[in-house]
Amino acid sequence: MKELDLRAVPVNERSPDKIINAWKELNQGEALRLINDHDPKPLRYMFQIEFKDSFAWEYKQQGPEVWIVEIKKIKAAAPLSDEQKAKREELKQILKKLHEAKPEELNAVKKEAQKYFREVEPKELAMAEQELIQEGTTRTEMKRLCDVHLEVMKGNLGVKAKKLRLPASHPITICKDEHKIIKRNLRRLKALAEKLKQAGSFEKAKKHLDILKELSHFFLETEKHHAREEKAIFPRLKAHGVIEPPLIFEEDHVEFMARKKVLNELALAENKGDYREFLGKISPVIEFLTTNLTDHIYKEDNILYPMAYETLDKDEWKEVRKKFDAIGYCCFAPADLKKKKRS
Ligand SMILES: [Fe+2]
Ligand SMILES: [Fe+2]
Incomplete structure (x- = not known):
């Protein structure tokens, strides 16, 4: 060397x-x-x-x-062609427009954006975002922007993402399978919030509070999933020059962890005092998790993972899988993975 x-x-x-x-x-x-x-x-x-x-x-x-x-x-450097450059500029402009749109203009801009997003590759979108950040858009602004264009993209990128057919042992499949279980429990949590509201007292909510304990424990268990993303996949993306998207996802993980801890504390607390006060504390936490974690998963399934798949080569995915095994899996991991954890 x-x-x-x-x-x-x-x-x-x-x-x-x-x-x-x-x-x-x-x-x-x-x-x-x-x-x-x-x-x-x-x-x-x-x-x-x-x-x-x-x-x-x-x-x-x-x-x-x-x-x-x-x-x-990794490969012979191929500078962007003029056409690619123009396309990226166009994409950046539309992202900026989405960001700067006044509420009354937003619908028209969204419609326009939809036309562009239909064609765009997940990686191209991520690189355009990265350039905007390098040019001065802050990560917080970008995150807000992501939420707007996420809304625009739903249904568009999904078609592309479904084409990724990978074996069950591939790290992306493992993560996507875990996402399905996490999403199922997010739906349960959302329904539970409604039942807690209707119950009106700790006494009447007893059954629901037991389910809350179980669910809050489940969400703490998902930390291993985030840890595998952060420690096995993200460093490799960063090494390939895809820096900003993983940072945005990491920031999300930190926010989720803080809320999951609060959820767990509230679920395990000696619930006797003022029921309204309890609802006032727990409802926003559940609302935050059910909305934002669902969106986070959508972005991973449809943008981040397809982009990671394109970016990392076969050998790197083998290394990612090894690191996955070393970090370990969640209690709800597929059976063959849990066996691996024990051995
Ligand atoms: Fe994540
Ligand atoms: Fe994830």
């Missing part, structure tokens, strides 16, 4: 061009090993802008004294 040890080079002579040129000379599949005395993050951004899908960035050591990174050439 080609190696460049920058520690021996005076700081003012460490030009990124030298590194980029050395990398350009590599054949497909080869990697450049870079050794440095600080994190070469800015270089990574340069690679992202210039080589996008053609490189994989993998830290072998991250400080505190020495940073070692391997920059692999």
